[in-house]
Amino acid sequence: MKRYSMFAVAREAMRFHRGWERAWRSPEPEKRYKVIVVGAGGHGLATAYYLGKVHGITDVAVIEKGWLGGGNTGRNTTIIRSNYLQDPSAAIYEKARALYEDLSQDLNYNVMFSPRGLLMLGQTEHEVRGYKRTVHANRLQGIDTEWIGPQQVKDLVPIINIDGPRYPVLGALLQKRGGTARHDAVAWGYARACSDMGMDIIQKCEVTGVRTEGGKVQGISTSKGEIDCEQLAIVVAGHSSVMAEMAGFRLPIESVALQAWVSEPIKPCMDVVVMANTVHGYMSQSDKGEMVIGGGTDGFNNYTQRGSWHHVEETTRALVETFPIISRLKMLRQWGGIVDMTGDRSPILSKTPVEGIFVNCGWGTGGFKAIPGSGYGMAELIARGHSPLTDQFGLDRFKEGRFIDESVAAGVAH
Amino acid sequence: MLTLTCPCCGVIAEETEFAPGGEAHLKRFGPGSSDDEFEGYLFARKNPKGVHFERWRHAYGCGKWFLAARDTNTLEVFATYKAQTTEPPADVIAKIKAKRPDWEGYK
Numbered sequence: 001m002k003r004y005s006m007f008a009v010a011r012e013a014m015r016f017h018r019g020w021e022r023a024w025r026s027p028e029p030e031k032r033y034k035v036i037v038v039g040a041g042g043h044g045l046a047t048a049y050y051l052g053k054v055h056g057i058t059d060v061a062v063i064e065k066g067w068l069g070g071g072n073t074g075r076n077t078t079i080i081r082s083n084y085l086q087d088p089s090a091a092i093y094e095k096a097r098a099l100y101e102d103l104s105q106d107l108n109y110n111v112m113f114s115p116r117g118l119l120m121l122g123q124t125e126h127e128v129r130g131y132k133r134t135v136h137a138n139r140l141q142g143i144d145t146e147w148i149g150p151q152q153v154k155d156l157v158p159i160i161n162i163d164g165p166r167y168p169v170l171g172a173l174l175q176k177r178g179g180t181a182r183h184d185a186v187a188w189g190y191a192r193a194c195s196d197m198g199m200d201i202i203q204k205c206e207v208t209g210v211r212t213e214g215g216k217v218q219g220i221s222t223s224k225g226e227i228d229c230e231q232l233a234i235v236v237a238g239h240s241s242v243m244a245e246m247a248g249f250r251l252p253i254e255s256v257a258l259q260a261w262v263s264e265p266i267k268p269c270m271d272v273v274v275m276a277n278t279v280h281g282y283m284s285q286s287d288k289g290e291m292v293i294g295g296g297t298d299g300f301n302n303y304t305q306r307g308s309w310h311h312v313e314e315t316t317r318a319l320v321e322t323f324p325i326i327s328r329l330k331m332l333r334q335w336g337g338i339v340d341m342t343g344d345r346s347p348i349l350s351k352t353p354v355e356g357i358f359v360n361c362g363w364g365t366g367g368f369k370a371i372p373g374s375g376y377g378m379a380e381l382i383a384r385g386h387s388p389l390t391d392q393f394g395l396d397r398f399k400e401g402r403f404i405d406e407s408v409a410a411g412v413a414h
Numbered sequence: 415m416l417t418l419t420c421p422c423c424g425v426i427a428e429e430t431e432f433a434p435g436g437e438a439h440l441k442r443f444g445p446g447s448s449d450d451e452f453e454g455y456l457f458a459r460k461n462p463k464g465v466h467f468e469r470w471r472h473a474y475g476c477g478k479w480f481l482a483a484r485d486t487n488t489l490e491v492f493a494t495y496k497a498q499t500t501e502p503p504a505d506v507i508a509k510i511k512a513k514r515p516d517w518e519g520y521k
Binding site: 299 | 459
């Protein structure tokens with residue numbers, strides 16, 4: 001692999017850019033791998049990457065039904081934060097956020113991590129109390145967040161309306177090292193690094209069955225033939241239940257649609273991420289100038305990658321009240337992704353009833369921010385059998401009633 | 415936008431008038447059941463990509479719970495029916511079979 005650098009750009013500029021090579025190979029699958037990762041999204045590729053980098057396991061294939069990073073990795077609003085209340089969540093999300101800090105250098109691929117700061121607005125007394133509690137918890141967990149008053153919010157975000165009328169801004173939780181990254185680049189960067197370590201990334205290859213024998217995984221059937229493996233990691237987000245059914249077990253997961261949309265590009269007007277969970281919307285400005293907006297999920301099971309229109313209306317209406325300047329903006333694009341929601345709104349990184357099969361799913365509406373930490377923990381789980389990052393996120397927690405309840409705790413949008 | 419017919423009051427309305435209630439026909443396990451059964455009842459879901467039986471409530475109408483057979487992959491609603499049943503009635507199954515000959519049936 002040729003490294004990307006300033007000198008490479010200069011060299012290629014001298015010879016009409018004819019020397020660039022493909023970022024990753026597109027091989028045909030071999031008969032057998034030590035580890036197969038199903039799903040070439042951010043989480044799947046990160047799992048493969050840290051398997052190779054940290055644990056020296058490079059006999060790995062990443063199988064993808066569509067194209068690399070074409071699922072939720074390419075459909076999210078690219079927000080990165082780690083201001084979670086519960087200790088296990090804070091640990092894995094902060095690990096991810098910390099890895100994002102130098103991911104571009106690590107991968108030799110610019111993922112455009114922009115720790116521009118992230119605000120979660122407190123717009124009711126309950127929310128204020130909840131976020132202050134989170135700030136205190138974060139202080140104990142070693143995560144840098146703070147509570148700021150309404151005037152400081154106004155100073156950071158001049159376009160915001162802090163006076164209501166319905167929900168005045170009473171303050172905000174600020175995470176200064178939260179922000180955004182380029183979502184496609186995260187997948188591409190990991191893919192390039194995996195391919196460089198000799199791993200096979202096989203796109204347009206649909207898994208049609210999982211072969212098990214005596215409660216142990218043997219391999220998978222795909223549209224490109226049978227492939228054997230010792231260990232299988234299912235990292236397929238919204239389709240986790242479909243894969244689990246092939247392997248013969250059920251998951252505590254329901255798939256629903258989550259939407260996002262962007263406005264036409266405008267001049268820079270907001271250099272932090274703002275989340276307004278009471279009114280159900282969040283917004284940031286992309287480097288292209290588009291206002292990136294996300295809202296709530298639909299309530300019913302859905303695999304269509306499009307959501308219901310009334311959520312767009314509800315969220316946009318709420319944000320227009322919070323940011324009056326956007327009222328005349330045209331919206332350019334809207335899209336949906338299928339998110340995998342668990343009962344306690346926390347992810348599952350776990351062994352399964354079938355020996356050799358691991359699942360990494362249930363990230364629901366907040367998976368992008370967790371990609372490096374999730375991959376790091378998952379790789380350790382596969383290679384060593386357990387990981388301090390994933391131990392609390394096992395499937396058995398549902399039987400034991402040991403939930404990591406972030407659905408009410410973190411004040412997340414969903 | 416999803417359009418549903420309430421089998422209780424007969425109103426045809428958009429999804430904003432209804433509240434979704436998750437998977438239907440769950441077999442309930444209470445005191446005396448095993449941990450696995452109780453966990454399965456509370457959390458494990460079929461979550462199929464295709465024909466799905468689910469609960470809805472006519473929240474901004476008659477207020478009654480009812481059930482629907484819907485394709486989660488196309489959002490097509492095959493039928494809605496009353497909730498006082500432990501499994502989908504034969505006419506609902508027939509309607510689904512007519513449109514999805516490959517469907518493996520209710521299980």
